[in-house]
Amino acid sequence: MTDVSLEIRNIIFEKFNSDERFTNDQIFTELQKSDKIEKSLTIDDMEKYFNELCDIGIMRNIAQNFTTQWFKLFDPLEKTTCPSCKAEAPINKSEEKSCPLCKAAI
Numbered sequence: 421m422t423d424v425s426l427e428i429r430n431i432i433f434e435k436f437n438s439d440e441r442f443t444n445d446q447i448f449t450e451l452q453k454s455d456k457i458e459k460s461l462t463i464d465d466m467e468k469y470f471n472e473l474c475d476i477g478i479m480r481n482i483a484q485n486f487t488t489q490w491f492k493l494f495d496p497l498e499k500t501t502c503p504s505c506k507a508e509a510p511i512n513k514s515e516e517k518s519c520p521l522c523k524a525a526i
């Protein structure tokens with residue numbers, strides 16, 4: 421079982437880290453291409469994860485047009501290795517540093 425939230429972070433890190441803005445549709449397309457999320461998931465299922473990343477302070481919602489949402493990162497993400505579970509997670513240097521997978525402090 422993949423952690424969708426972590427996969428979204430990975431996509432942002434790999435594809436949109438230096439972009440001015442990106443959309444939920446772009447992220448979802450990349451997620452589907454990556455084959456790392458279940459095929460049954462829809463873009464509506466992604467909404468809670470995008471909201472979560474906004475709540476944590478990684479990005480903010482800057483515009484919306486029907487179902488398309490534009491997001492902007494507060495800061496580029498940086499790959500950090502969790503000392504507890506050894507997972508590599510892209511995190512924002514200003515967010516509270518905890519592993520997205522095991523929640524250990526980083």
Ligand SMILES: [Zn+2]
Nearest residue numbers: 502505519522
């Ligand atoms: Zn961890």
